[in-house]
Amino acid sequence: MLSMNAPALATLTRLRTACSQCNLRELCLPVGLNADELNSLDNLVSTRRKIRRGDSLFYGGEPFSALYAVRFGFFKSTLTSGDGREQVTGFYMAGELLGMDGIGADRHTCTLTALEDSEVCVMPFARVEELSRRFEPLQRHFHKVLSREIVRDQGVMMLLGSMRAEERLAAFLVNLSQRLTTRGFSASEFVLRMTRDEIGSYLGMKLETVSRLFSRFQEDGMIEVHQKHVRILDIAGLRRVMAQAHSPN
Amino acid sequence: MLSMNAPALATLTRLRTACSQCNLRELCLPVGLNADELNSLDNLVSTRRKIRRGDSLFYGGEPFSALYAVRFGFFKSTLTSGDGREQVTGFYMAGELLGMDGIGADRHTCTLTALEDSEVCVMPFARVEELSRRFEPLQRHFHKVLSREIVRDQGVMMLLGSMRAEERLAAFLVNLSQRLTTRGFSASEFVLRMTRDEIGSYLGMKLETVSRLFSRFQEDGMIEVHQKHVRILDIAGLRRVMAQAHSPN
DNA sequence: CAATCCCGTTGATCCCGGTCAACCGGGTGG
DNA sequence: CCACCCGGTTGACCGGGATCAACGGGATTG
Numbered sequence: 200m201l202s203m204n205a206p207a208l209a210t211l212t213r214l215r216t217a218c219s220q221c222n223l224r225e226l227c228l229p230v231g232l233n234a235d236e237l238n239s240l241d242n243l244v245s246t247r248r249k250i251r252r253g254d255s256l257f258y259g260g261e262p263f264s265a266l267y268a269v270r271f272g273f274f275k276s277t278l279t280s281g282d283g284r285e286q287v288t289g290f291y292m293a294g295e296l297l298g299m300d301g302i303g304a305d306r307h308t309c310t311l312t313a314l315e316d317s318e319v320c321v322m323p324f325a326r327v328e329e330l331s332r333r334f335e336p337l338q339r340h341f342h343k344v345l346s347r348e349i350v351r352d353q354g355v356m357m358l359l360g361s362m363r364a365e366e367r368l369a370a371f372l373v374n375l376s377q378r379l380t381t382r383g384f385s386a387s388e389f390v391l392r393m394t395r396d397e398i399g400s401y402l403g404m405k406l407e408t409v410s411r412l413f414s415r416f417q418e419d420g421m422i423e424v425h426q427k428h429v430r431i432l433d434i435a436g437l438r439r440v441m442a443q444a445h446s447p448n
Numbered sequence: 449m450l451s452m453n454a455p456a457l458a459t460l461t462r463l464r465t466a467c468s469q470c471n472l473r474e475l476c477l478p479v480g481l482n483a484d485e486l487n488s489l490d491n492l493v494s495t496r497r498k499i500r501r502g503d504s505l506f507y508g509g510e511p512f513s514a515l516y517a518v519r520f521g522f523f524k525s526t527l528t529s530g531d532g533r534e535q536v537t538g539f540y541m542a543g544e545l546l547g548m549d550g551i552g553a554d555r556h557t558c559t560l561t562a563l564e565d566s567e568v569c570v571m572p573f574a575r576v577e578e579l580s581r582r583f584e585p586l587q588r589h590f591h592k593v594l595s596r597e598i599v600r601d602q603g604v605m606m607l608l609g610s611m612r613a614e615e616r617l618a619a620f621l622v623n624l625s626q627r628l629t630t631r632g633f634s635a636s637e638f639v640l641r642m643t644r645d646e647i648g649s650y651l652g653m654k655l656e657t658v659s660r661l662f663s664r665f666q667e668d669g670m671i672e673v674h675q676k677h678v679r680i681l682d683i684a685g686l687r688r689v690m691a692q693a694h695s696p697n
Numbered sequence: 698c699a700a701t702c703c704c705g706t707t708g709a710t711c712c713c714g715g716t717c718a719a720c721c722g723g724g725t726g727g
Numbered sequence: 728c729c730a731c732c733c734g735g736t737t738g739a740c741c742g743g744g745a746t747c748a749a750c751g752g753g754a755t756t757g
Binding site: 278280281282284285286287288299300301302303304308309328331332333335338339342343344345346347348349350352353354355356357359360361362400401402403442443 | 527529530531533534535536537548549550551552553557558577580581582584587588591592593594595596597598599601602603604605606608609610611649650651652691692
Protein backbone atom coordinates (compact mmCIF):
# COMPACT_ATOMS: atom_id res chain seq x y z
CA MET A 200 0.00 0.00 0.00
CA LEU A 201 2.70 2.47 0.95
CA SER A 202 4.42 2.24 -2.40
CA MET A 203 1.24 2.62 -4.44
CA ASN A 204 0.57 5.80 -6.35
CA ALA A 205 -2.88 7.32 -6.53
CA PRO A 206 -4.00 5.89 -9.92
CA ALA A 207 -3.08 2.37 -8.89
CA LEU A 208 -5.13 2.72 -5.75
CA ALA A 209 -8.10 3.95 -7.75
CA THR A 210 -7.87 0.94 -10.02
CA LEU A 211 -7.79 -1.34 -7.05
CA THR A 212 -10.91 0.20 -5.57
CA ARG A 213 -12.53 -0.02 -8.97
CA LEU A 214 -11.82 -3.71 -9.17
CA ARG A 215 -13.22 -4.29 -5.76
CA THR A 216 -16.70 -3.19 -6.85
CA ALA A 217 -16.60 -4.07 -10.54
CA CYS A 218 -19.69 -6.05 -11.54
CA SER A 219 -17.84 -7.24 -14.62
CA GLN A 220 -15.41 -9.11 -12.37
CA CYS A 221 -18.02 -10.51 -9.99
CA ASN A 222 -18.67 -14.23 -9.92
CA LEU A 223 -22.31 -13.56 -9.02
CA ARG A 224 -22.82 -11.66 -12.24
CA GLU A 225 -25.14 -14.25 -13.77
CA LEU A 226 -27.41 -14.00 -10.74
CA CYS A 227 -27.54 -10.19 -10.52
CA LEU A 228 -27.23 -8.85 -14.04
CA PRO A 229 -28.62 -9.50 -17.51
CA VAL A 230 -26.85 -12.33 -19.29
CA GLY A 231 -25.34 -12.38 -22.75
CA LEU A 232 -23.54 -9.06 -22.59
CA ASN A 233 -20.18 -8.44 -24.19
CA ALA A 234 -17.28 -6.94 -22.27
CA ASP A 235 -18.07 -3.38 -23.36
CA GLU A 236 -21.65 -3.61 -22.24
CA LEU A 237 -20.58 -5.10 -18.94
CA ASN A 238 -18.14 -2.31 -18.33
CA SER A 239 -20.87 0.24 -18.74
CA LEU A 240 -22.52 -1.30 -15.69
CA ASP A 241 -19.49 -1.07 -13.49
CA ASN A 242 -20.54 2.15 -11.84
CA LEU A 243 -23.88 0.70 -10.80
CA VAL A 244 -22.42 -0.22 -7.44
CA SER A 245 -21.11 2.65 -5.35
CA THR A 246 -19.64 0.74 -2.44
CA ARG A 247 -19.89 -2.46 -0.54
CA ARG A 248 -21.12 -2.81 2.96
CA LYS A 249 -20.53 -5.48 5.56
CA ILE A 250 -23.29 -6.36 7.98
CA ARG A 251 -22.54 -8.41 11.01
CA ARG A 252 -24.83 -11.22 12.08
CA GLY A 253 -27.83 -9.81 13.94
CA ASP A 254 -27.34 -6.31 12.56
CA SER A 255 -29.75 -4.71 10.14
CA LEU A 256 -29.10 -3.33 6.68
CA PHE A 257 -32.09 -1.03 7.02
CA TYR A 258 -35.19 -0.70 9.16
CA GLY A 259 -38.85 -0.33 8.33
CA GLY A 260 -39.69 3.38 8.16
CA GLU A 261 -36.19 4.43 7.18
CA PRO A 262 -35.82 6.61 4.06
CA PHE A 263 -35.07 4.69 0.89
CA SER A 264 -32.03 5.52 -1.18
CA ALA A 265 -30.49 2.39 -2.61
CA LEU A 266 -30.99 -1.21 -3.61
CA TYR A 267 -28.64 -3.88 -2.33
CA ALA A 268 -27.34 -7.06 -3.91
CA VAL A 269 -26.25 -9.79 -1.52
CA ARG A 270 -22.62 -10.71 -2.16
CA PHE A 271 -22.43 -13.33 0.51
CA GLY A 272 -24.33 -14.12 3.66
CA PHE A 273 -27.96 -14.58 4.51
CA PHE A 274 -30.79 -12.17 5.37
CA LYS A 275 -34.35 -12.20 6.60
CA SER A 276 -36.88 -9.48 5.92
CA THR A 277 -39.47 -8.71 8.57
CA LEU A 278 -42.58 -6.60 8.68
CA THR A 279 -43.86 -5.18 11.96
CA SER A 280 -47.57 -4.46 12.19
CA GLY A 281 -49.16 -1.60 14.07
CA ASP A 282 -49.68 -3.68 17.18
CA GLY A 283 -46.10 -4.92 17.23
CA ARG A 284 -46.49 -8.36 15.70
CA GLU A 285 -43.50 -9.32 13.60
CA GLN A 286 -43.80 -11.36 10.42
CA VAL A 287 -40.87 -12.77 8.48
CA THR A 288 -41.64 -12.05 4.82
CA GLY A 289 -38.64 -13.61 3.15
CA PHE A 290 -35.13 -15.01 3.25
CA TYR A 291 -32.42 -13.79 0.90
CA MET A 292 -29.10 -15.24 -0.16
CA ALA A 293 -26.17 -14.43 -2.45
CA GLY A 294 -27.13 -12.82 -5.74
CA GLU A 295 -30.58 -11.69 -4.61
CA LEU A 296 -31.77 -8.09 -4.54
CA LEU A 297 -32.90 -6.31 -1.37
CA GLY A 298 -34.78 -3.09 -0.76
CA MET A 299 -37.30 -3.03 -3.59
CA ASP A 300 -40.09 -2.45 -1.08
CA GLY A 301 -38.76 1.05 -0.52
CA ILE A 302 -39.26 2.42 -4.02
CA GLY A 303 -43.01 2.90 -3.76
CA ALA A 304 -43.06 5.35 -0.86
CA ASP A 305 -39.39 6.44 -0.75
CA ARG A 306 -39.29 4.67 2.58
CA HIS A 307 -38.57 1.09 3.51
CA THR A 308 -41.52 -0.87 4.83
CA CYS A 309 -39.62 -3.88 6.07
CA THR A 310 -36.48 -4.43 8.09
CA LEU A 311 -33.58 -6.43 6.67
CA THR A 312 -31.48 -8.31 9.17
CA ALA A 313 -28.38 -10.41 8.57
CA LEU A 314 -28.63 -13.96 9.88
CA GLU A 315 -24.89 -14.45 9.39
CA ASP A 316 -22.00 -12.11 8.69
CA SER A 317 -22.79 -10.76 5.25
CA GLU A 318 -21.79 -8.29 2.57
CA VAL A 319 -23.90 -6.38 0.08
CA CYS A 320 -23.25 -4.21 -2.95
CA VAL A 321 -24.83 -0.78 -2.56
CA MET A 322 -26.58 0.47 -5.68
CA PRO A 323 -27.86 4.04 -5.27
CA PHE A 324 -31.33 3.98 -6.74
CA ALA A 325 -30.90 7.16 -8.75
CA ARG A 326 -28.03 5.44 -10.50
CA VAL A 327 -30.10 2.31 -11.16
CA GLU A 328 -32.78 4.42 -12.78
CA GLU A 329 -30.36 6.49 -14.79
CA LEU A 330 -28.52 3.47 -16.16
CA SER A 331 -31.87 1.80 -16.87
CA ARG A 332 -32.86 4.70 -19.06
CA ARG A 333 -29.64 4.56 -21.03
CA PHE A 334 -29.15 0.83 -21.19
CA GLU A 335 -32.08 -1.21 -22.37
CA PRO A 336 -30.90 -4.68 -21.26
CA LEU A 337 -30.47 -3.39 -17.73
CA GLN A 338 -33.94 -1.85 -17.74
CA ARG A 339 -35.41 -5.11 -18.94
CA HIS A 340 -33.51 -7.04 -16.31
CA PHE A 341 -34.46 -4.73 -13.50
CA HIS A 342 -38.12 -4.97 -14.42
CA LYS A 343 -37.86 -8.74 -14.46
CA VAL A 344 -36.32 -8.77 -11.01
CA LEU A 345 -39.13 -6.59 -9.64
CA SER A 346 -41.73 -8.78 -11.29
CA ARG A 347 -40.17 -11.98 -9.98
CA GLU A 348 -40.36 -10.58 -6.49
CA ILE A 349 -44.10 -10.09 -7.02
CA VAL A 350 -44.46 -13.65 -8.31
CA ARG A 351 -42.45 -14.98 -5.39
CA ASP A 352 -44.70 -13.16 -2.93
CA GLN A 353 -47.79 -14.55 -4.62
CA GLY A 354 -46.31 -18.01 -4.25
CA VAL A 355 -46.00 -17.41 -0.52
CA MET A 356 -49.61 -16.20 -0.45
CA MET A 357 -50.66 -19.50 -1.99
CA LEU A 358 -48.51 -21.32 0.56
CA LEU A 359 -50.06 -19.49 3.50
CA GLY A 360 -53.57 -19.37 2.13
CA SER A 361 -54.19 -22.87 0.92
CA MET A 362 -51.66 -25.32 2.30
CA ARG A 363 -51.43 -27.27 5.52
CA ALA A 364 -48.49 -26.97 7.89
CA GLU A 365 -46.64 -30.06 6.65
CA GLU A 366 -47.10 -29.05 3.02
CA ARG A 367 -45.75 -25.59 3.76
CA LEU A 368 -42.66 -26.88 5.49
CA ALA A 369 -41.98 -29.37 2.70
CA ALA A 370 -42.33 -26.59 0.13
CA PHE A 371 -39.94 -24.46 2.17
CA LEU A 372 -37.28 -27.16 2.20
CA VAL A 373 -37.65 -27.88 -1.51
CA ASN A 374 -37.38 -24.17 -2.31
CA LEU A 375 -34.30 -23.74 -0.13
CA SER A 376 -32.65 -26.73 -1.73
CA GLN A 377 -33.33 -25.37 -5.22
CA ARG A 378 -31.92 -21.96 -4.47
CA LEU A 379 -28.81 -23.41 -2.91
CA THR A 380 -28.28 -25.60 -5.96
CA THR A 381 -28.45 -22.55 -8.23
CA ARG A 382 -25.64 -21.07 -6.19
CA GLY A 383 -23.45 -24.14 -6.49
CA PHE A 384 -24.05 -25.49 -3.01
CA SER A 385 -25.18 -28.99 -2.18
CA ALA A 386 -28.86 -29.57 -2.82
CA SER A 387 -29.13 -32.23 -0.17
CA GLU A 388 -27.12 -30.98 2.77
CA PHE A 389 -27.13 -27.54 4.32
CA VAL A 390 -27.14 -25.50 7.47
CA LEU A 391 -30.24 -23.50 8.29
CA ARG A 392 -29.33 -19.92 8.99
CA MET A 393 -32.62 -19.12 10.70
CA THR A 394 -34.24 -20.31 13.92
CA ARG A 395 -37.36 -22.47 14.18
CA ASP A 396 -39.20 -19.36 15.27
CA GLU A 397 -38.21 -17.49 12.12
CA ILE A 398 -39.17 -20.42 9.89
CA GLY A 399 -42.48 -20.60 11.73
CA SER A 400 -43.17 -16.91 11.31
CA TYR A 401 -42.43 -17.12 7.61
CA LEU A 402 -44.65 -20.16 7.16
CA GLY A 403 -47.48 -19.04 9.42
CA MET A 404 -47.05 -21.61 12.17
CA LYS A 405 -45.58 -21.85 15.65
CA LEU A 406 -42.01 -22.90 16.33
CA GLU A 407 -43.21 -26.04 18.12
CA THR A 408 -45.04 -27.11 14.99
CA VAL A 409 -41.91 -26.57 12.90
CA SER A 410 -39.92 -28.69 15.32
CA ARG A 411 -42.51 -31.47 15.40
CA LEU A 412 -42.76 -31.56 11.62
CA PHE A 413 -38.98 -31.78 11.25
CA SER A 414 -39.11 -34.75 13.59
CA ARG A 415 -41.94 -36.33 11.65
CA PHE A 416 -40.17 -35.88 8.31
CA GLN A 417 -37.16 -37.52 9.89
CA GLU A 418 -39.19 -40.47 11.17
CA ASP A 419 -40.57 -40.87 7.66
CA GLY A 420 -37.02 -41.04 6.32
CA MET A 421 -37.30 -37.95 4.15
CA ILE A 422 -34.73 -35.84 5.96
CA GLU A 423 -32.13 -35.95 8.69
CA VAL A 424 -32.09 -33.06 11.17
CA HIS A 425 -29.66 -32.20 13.91
CA GLN A 426 -30.33 -28.72 15.16
CA LYS A 427 -29.64 -26.40 12.25
CA HIS A 428 -28.07 -29.13 10.14
CA VAL A 429 -30.38 -30.61 7.52
CA ARG A 430 -29.77 -33.43 5.08
CA ILE A 431 -32.42 -34.15 2.48
CA LEU A 432 -32.76 -37.87 1.82
CA ASP A 433 -35.89 -37.99 -0.32
CA ILE A 434 -36.63 -34.80 -2.21
CA ALA A 435 -39.29 -36.59 -4.27
CA GLY A 436 -41.03 -37.50 -1.04
CA LEU A 437 -41.01 -33.86 0.06
CA ARG A 438 -42.43 -32.82 -3.29
CA ARG A 439 -45.16 -35.39 -2.84
CA VAL A 440 -46.01 -34.03 0.60
CA MET A 441 -46.17 -30.45 -0.65
CA ALA A 442 -48.47 -31.32 -3.54
CA GLN A 443 -50.90 -33.59 -1.74
CA ALA A 444 -54.38 -32.11 -2.05
CA HIS A 445 -55.77 -32.82 1.39
CA SER A 446 -59.38 -32.04 0.60
CA PRO A 447 -60.50 -33.51 -2.75
CA ASN A 448 -63.36 -31.10 -3.53
CA MET B 449 -70.52 8.60 -38.46
CA LEU B 450 -71.57 8.60 -42.11
CA SER B 451 -70.68 12.21 -42.69
CA MET B 452 -67.29 12.05 -40.95
CA ASN B 453 -64.10 12.28 -42.96
CA ALA B 454 -61.05 10.18 -42.14
CA PRO B 455 -59.08 12.71 -40.02
CA ALA B 456 -62.06 13.41 -37.85
CA LEU B 457 -62.50 9.74 -37.17
CA ALA B 458 -58.84 9.42 -36.23
CA THR B 459 -59.21 12.25 -33.73
CA LEU B 460 -62.18 10.58 -32.22
CA THR B 461 -60.32 7.30 -31.74
CA ARG B 462 -57.44 9.27 -30.30
CA LEU B 463 -59.67 10.90 -27.75
CA ARG B 464 -61.15 7.59 -26.79
CA THR B 465 -57.81 6.32 -25.48
CA ALA B 466 -56.16 9.58 -24.48
CA CYS B 467 -54.73 9.35 -20.97
CA SER B 468 -54.67 13.13 -20.82
CA GLN B 469 -58.46 13.14 -20.96
CA CYS B 470 -59.01 10.30 -18.54
CA ASN B 471 -60.61 10.96 -15.19
CA LEU B 472 -58.56 8.16 -13.64
CA ARG B 473 -55.34 9.93 -14.54
CA GLU B 474 -54.39 10.67 -10.95
CA LEU B 475 -54.65 6.98 -10.10
CA CYS B 476 -52.72 5.63 -13.09
CA LEU B 477 -50.13 8.20 -14.01
CA PRO B 478 -47.55 10.41 -12.34
CA VAL B 479 -49.05 13.60 -10.94
CA GLY B 480 -47.95 17.16 -11.44
CA LEU B 481 -47.42 17.02 -15.20
CA ASN B 482 -48.20 19.90 -17.50
CA ALA B 483 -50.33 19.46 -20.61
CA ASP B 484 -47.33 18.87 -22.90
CA GLU B 485 -45.92 16.17 -20.69
CA LEU B 486 -49.30 14.52 -20.47
CA ASN B 487 -49.70 14.52 -24.22
CA SER B 488 -46.44 12.65 -24.60
CA LEU B 489 -48.05 9.79 -22.68
CA ASP B 490 -51.09 9.54 -24.87
CA ASN B 491 -49.71 6.74 -26.98
CA LEU B 492 -49.05 4.57 -23.95
CA VAL B 493 -52.42 2.92 -24.39
CA SER B 494 -52.96 1.11 -27.68
CA THR B 495 -56.59 0.10 -27.30
CA ARG B 496 -59.24 -0.60 -24.76
CA ARG B 497 -60.76 -3.97 -24.11
CA LYS B 498 -64.06 -4.93 -22.55
CA ILE B 499 -64.27 -8.06 -20.46
CA ARG B 500 -67.62 -9.49 -19.56
CA ARG B 501 -68.31 -10.73 -16.06
CA GLY B 502 -66.88 -14.18 -15.60
CA ASP B 503 -64.50 -13.86 -18.54
CA SER B 504 -60.75 -13.65 -18.15
CA LEU B 505 -58.37 -10.96 -19.31
CA PHE B 506 -55.54 -13.48 -19.41
CA TYR B 507 -54.75 -16.91 -18.04
CA GLY B 508 -51.81 -18.27 -16.10
CA GLY B 509 -49.28 -19.69 -18.52
CA GLU B 510 -50.27 -17.37 -21.34
CA PRO B 511 -47.50 -15.31 -23.01
CA PHE B 512 -47.08 -11.83 -21.61
CA SER B 513 -47.27 -8.82 -23.90
CA ALA B 514 -49.01 -5.93 -22.17
CA LEU B 515 -49.99 -4.35 -18.90
CA TYR B 516 -53.57 -3.35 -18.27
CA ALA B 517 -55.11 -0.47 -16.35
CA VAL B 518 -58.62 -1.02 -15.04
CA ARG B 519 -60.94 1.68 -16.39
CA PHE B 520 -64.03 0.41 -14.67
CA GLY B 521 -65.15 -2.88 -13.22
CA PHE B 522 -63.67 -5.34 -10.79
CA PHE B 523 -61.20 -8.22 -11.12
CA LYS B 524 -59.79 -11.07 -9.10
CA SER B 525 -56.42 -12.65 -9.71
CA THR B 526 -56.01 -16.34 -9.03
CA LEU B 527 -53.06 -18.67 -8.90
CA THR B 528 -53.48 -22.38 -9.60
CA SER B 529 -50.96 -24.72 -8.01
CA GLY B 530 -49.61 -27.88 -9.57
CA ASP B 531 -52.22 -30.05 -7.89
CA GLY B 532 -55.10 -27.84 -9.01
CA ARG B 533 -55.74 -25.83 -5.88
CA GLU B 534 -56.85 -22.30 -6.65
CA GLN B 535 -55.85 -19.31 -4.54
CA VAL B 536 -57.22 -15.81 -4.95
CA THR B 537 -54.20 -13.50 -4.71
CA GLY B 538 -55.87 -10.14 -5.09
CA PHE B 539 -58.80 -7.97 -6.06
CA TYR B 540 -58.42 -5.02 -8.41
CA MET B 541 -60.57 -2.00 -9.13
CA ALA B 542 -60.57 1.12 -11.31
CA GLY B 543 -57.19 2.78 -11.69
CA GLU B 544 -55.17 -0.27 -10.67
CA LEU B 545 -52.58 -2.00 -12.83
CA LEU B 546 -52.84 -5.66 -13.90
CA GLY B 547 -50.37 -8.08 -15.41
CA MET B 548 -47.11 -7.16 -13.68
CA ASP B 549 -46.60 -10.80 -12.73
CA GLY B 550 -45.90 -11.57 -16.40
CA ILE B 551 -42.78 -9.42 -16.83
CA GLY B 552 -40.41 -11.75 -15.02
CA ALA B 553 -40.81 -14.80 -17.23
CA ASP B 554 -42.55 -13.30 -20.29
CA ARG B 555 -45.52 -15.39 -19.26
CA HIS B 556 -48.38 -14.71 -16.92
CA THR B 557 -48.40 -16.72 -13.72
CA CYS B 558 -51.88 -15.84 -12.56
CA THR B 559 -55.29 -15.64 -14.18
CA LEU B 560 -57.27 -12.40 -14.16
CA THR B 561 -61.01 -12.74 -14.15
CA ALA B 562 -63.64 -10.01 -14.26
CA LEU B 563 -66.13 -10.16 -11.39
CA GLU B 564 -68.37 -7.66 -13.18
CA ASP B 565 -68.50 -6.27 -16.71
CA SER B 566 -65.26 -4.30 -16.98
CA GLU B 567 -63.00 -2.38 -19.28
CA VAL B 568 -59.21 -2.06 -19.33
CA CYS B 569 -56.67 0.07 -21.15
CA VAL B 570 -54.15 -2.09 -22.99
CA MET B 571 -50.56 -0.87 -22.65
CA PRO B 572 -48.15 -2.90 -24.79
CA PHE B 573 -45.20 -3.54 -22.52
CA ALA B 574 -42.60 -2.65 -25.13
CA ARG B 575 -44.22 0.77 -25.29
CA VAL B 576 -44.20 1.12 -21.51
CA GLU B 577 -40.48 0.39 -21.44
CA GLU B 578 -39.71 2.65 -24.35
CA LEU B 579 -41.59 5.59 -22.88
CA SER B 580 -40.02 4.89 -19.48
CA ARG B 581 -36.58 5.26 -21.00
CA ARG B 582 -37.45 8.57 -22.60
CA PHE B 583 -39.62 10.06 -19.91
CA GLU B 584 -38.20 10.04 -16.42
CA PRO B 585 -41.39 10.82 -14.48
CA LEU B 586 -43.08 7.85 -16.10
CA GLN B 587 -40.15 5.57 -15.25
CA ARG B 588 -40.26 6.72 -11.67
CA HIS B 589 -43.99 6.20 -11.52
CA PHE B 590 -43.84 2.75 -13.06
CA HIS B 591 -41.20 1.63 -10.60
CA LYS B 592 -43.32 2.92 -7.75
CA VAL B 593 -46.33 0.97 -8.97
CA LEU B 594 -44.28 -2.23 -9.17
CA SER B 595 -42.85 -1.63 -5.72
CA ARG B 596 -46.26 -0.93 -4.21
CA GLU B 597 -47.48 -4.23 -5.55
CA ILE B 598 -44.63 -5.91 -3.66
CA VAL B 599 -45.53 -4.03 -0.49
CA ARG B 600 -49.19 -4.91 -0.92
CA ASP B 601 -48.32 -8.59 -1.27
CA GLN B 602 -46.18 -8.44 1.84
CA GLY B 603 -49.12 -6.96 3.70
CA VAL B 604 -51.20 -9.96 2.66
CA MET B 605 -48.41 -12.26 3.82
CA MET B 606 -48.58 -10.63 7.23
CA LEU B 607 -52.35 -11.01 7.18
CA LEU B 608 -52.19 -14.70 6.35
CA GLY B 609 -49.18 -15.48 8.46
CA SER B 610 -49.92 -13.84 11.75
CA MET B 611 -53.57 -12.87 12.08
CA ARG B 612 -56.65 -14.77 13.17
CA ALA B 613 -59.68 -15.23 10.95
CA GLU B 614 -61.70 -12.37 12.45
CA GLU B 615 -58.74 -9.99 12.28
CA ARG B 616 -58.17 -10.87 8.64
CA LEU B 617 -61.77 -10.25 7.68
CA ALA B 618 -61.83 -6.95 9.55
CA ALA B 619 -58.64 -5.88 7.78
CA PHE B 620 -60.20 -6.88 4.46
CA LEU B 621 -63.25 -4.71 5.04
CA VAL B 622 -61.21 -1.73 6.20
CA ASN B 623 -58.95 -2.03 3.15
CA LEU B 624 -61.89 -2.28 0.77
CA SER B 625 -63.52 0.74 2.34
CA GLN B 626 -60.32 2.76 1.99
CA ARG B 627 -59.82 1.91 -1.65
CA LEU B 628 -63.42 2.74 -2.49
CA THR B 629 -63.08 6.09 -0.77
CA THR B 630 -60.03 6.92 -2.88
CA ARG B 631 -62.19 6.33 -5.95
CA GLY B 632 -64.93 8.62 -4.73
CA PHE B 633 -67.35 5.92 -3.62
CA SER B 634 -69.00 5.69 -0.25
CA ALA B 635 -66.67 4.43 2.46
CA SER B 636 -69.48 2.94 4.49
CA GLU B 637 -71.80 1.29 2.02
CA PHE B 638 -70.90 -0.95 -0.88
CA VAL B 639 -71.69 -4.08 -2.82
CA LEU B 640 -69.23 -6.94 -2.66
CA ARG B 641 -68.32 -8.07 -6.12
CA MET B 642 -66.91 -11.40 -5.00
CA THR B 643 -68.46 -14.47 -3.38
CA ARG B 644 -67.83 -15.71 0.15
CA ASP B 645 -65.73 -18.45 -1.35
CA GLU B 646 -63.48 -15.94 -3.12
CA ILE B 647 -63.11 -13.83 0.02
CA GLY B 648 -62.28 -16.99 1.94
CA SER B 649 -59.68 -18.10 -0.57
CA TYR B 650 -58.04 -14.67 -0.48
CA LEU B 651 -58.02 -14.60 3.32
CA GLY B 652 -57.04 -18.23 3.87
CA MET B 653 -60.27 -19.43 5.43
CA LYS B 654 -63.35 -21.39 4.40
CA LEU B 655 -66.49 -19.74 3.05
CA GLU B 656 -68.47 -20.89 6.09
CA THR B 657 -66.07 -19.03 8.34
CA VAL B 658 -66.45 -15.87 6.27
CA SER B 659 -70.21 -16.13 6.55
CA ARG B 660 -70.13 -16.77 10.29
CA LEU B 661 -67.80 -13.84 10.89
CA PHE B 662 -70.00 -11.50 8.87
CA SER B 663 -72.88 -12.57 11.08
CA ARG B 664 -70.81 -12.07 14.21
CA PHE B 665 -69.67 -8.58 13.14
CA GLN B 666 -73.33 -7.78 12.51
CA GLU B 667 -74.39 -9.02 15.96
CA ASP B 668 -71.67 -6.83 17.42
CA GLY B 669 -73.15 -3.85 15.59
CA MET B 670 -70.08 -3.13 13.50
CA ILE B 671 -71.60 -3.86 10.11
CA GLU B 672 -74.87 -4.62 8.38
CA VAL B 673 -74.83 -7.44 5.82
CA HIS B 674 -77.47 -8.59 3.41
CA GLN B 675 -75.96 -10.98 0.92
CA LYS B 676 -73.45 -8.95 -1.08
CA HIS B 677 -74.60 -5.65 0.37
CA VAL B 678 -72.43 -4.33 3.20
CA ARG B 679 -72.83 -1.24 5.33
CA ILE B 680 -70.07 -0.35 7.73
CA LEU B 681 -71.42 1.09 10.97
CA ASP B 682 -68.30 1.18 13.13
CA ILE B 683 -65.06 1.39 11.21
CA ALA B 684 -63.16 2.13 14.41
CA GLY B 685 -64.48 -1.09 15.85
CA LEU B 686 -63.24 -3.02 12.83
CA ARG B 687 -59.84 -1.39 13.17
CA ARG B 688 -59.80 -2.43 16.80
CA VAL B 689 -60.58 -6.03 15.86
CA MET B 690 -57.87 -6.15 13.23
CA ALA B 691 -55.24 -4.80 15.59
CA GLN B 692 -55.98 -6.87 18.65
CA ALA B 693 -52.91 -8.87 19.50
CA HIS B 694 -54.47 -12.14 20.56
CA SER B 695 -51.36 -13.61 22.13
CA PRO B 696 -49.50 -11.13 24.37
CA ASN B 697 -46.00 -12.67 24.17
C1' DC C 698 -92.89 -15.43 -15.41
C1' DA C 699 -91.34 -19.59 -13.59
C1' DA C 700 -87.74 -22.97 -12.70
C1' DT C 701 -83.33 -23.77 -11.43
C1' DC C 702 -79.07 -23.36 -9.54
C1' DC C 703 -75.79 -21.18 -7.19
C1' DC C 704 -74.74 -18.61 -3.19
C1' DG C 705 -75.21 -17.78 1.53
C1' DT C 706 -76.47 -19.09 6.33
C1' DT C 707 -76.46 -21.87 10.30
C1' DG C 708 -75.83 -26.05 13.21
C1' DA C 709 -73.10 -30.17 14.92
C1' DT C 710 -68.90 -32.37 15.19
C1' DC C 711 -63.99 -33.09 14.55
C1' DC C 712 -59.13 -32.40 14.23
C1' DC C 713 -54.97 -29.74 13.15
C1' DG C 714 -52.12 -26.85 15.04
C1' DG C 715 -51.79 -23.56 18.99
C1' DT C 716 -50.79 -23.12 23.87
C1' DC C 717 -48.59 -24.20 28.12
C1' DA C 718 -44.98 -26.54 30.27
C1' DA C 719 -40.83 -29.10 31.27
C1' DC C 720 -36.45 -30.50 29.92
C1' DC C 721 -32.16 -30.69 27.36
C1' DG C 722 -27.99 -29.61 24.82
C1' DG C 723 -24.79 -26.69 22.69
C1' DG C 724 -22.82 -22.46 21.66
C1' DT C 725 -21.30 -18.06 23.54
C1' DG C 726 -19.40 -14.79 26.53
C1' DG C 727 -17.22 -13.56 30.77
C1' DC D 728 -13.09 -23.29 31.00
C1' DC D 729 -17.33 -23.06 33.02
C1' DA D 730 -21.83 -21.20 33.63
C1' DC D 731 -25.56 -19.38 31.63
C1' DC D 732 -28.96 -18.75 28.38
C1' DC D 733 -31.07 -19.34 24.23
C1' DG D 734 -32.81 -22.42 20.88
C1' DG D 735 -34.77 -26.87 20.14
C1' DT D 736 -37.54 -30.99 21.37
C1' DT D 737 -41.34 -33.34 23.21
C1' DG D 738 -45.65 -34.14 25.86
C1' DA D 739 -50.48 -32.96 27.37
C1' DC D 740 -54.31 -30.39 26.56
C1' DC D 741 -57.29 -27.08 24.31
C1' DG D 742 -59.74 -24.37 20.98
C1' DG D 743 -60.41 -22.01 16.48
C1' DG D 744 -61.64 -22.98 12.33
C1' DA D 745 -62.48 -26.91 9.00
C1' DT D 746 -65.68 -30.30 7.70
C1' DC D 747 -70.12 -32.29 6.90
C1' DA D 748 -74.83 -31.41 6.38
C1' DA D 749 -79.29 -29.28 5.67
C1' DC D 750 -81.92 -25.53 4.26
C1' DG D 751 -83.37 -21.08 2.34
C1' DG D 752 -83.56 -17.25 -0.83
C1' DG D 753 -82.09 -14.36 -4.94
C1' DA D 754 -80.63 -13.78 -9.16
C1' DT D 755 -80.11 -15.55 -13.66
C1' DT D 756 -81.89 -18.09 -17.69
C1' DG D 757 -85.03 -19.98 -20.72
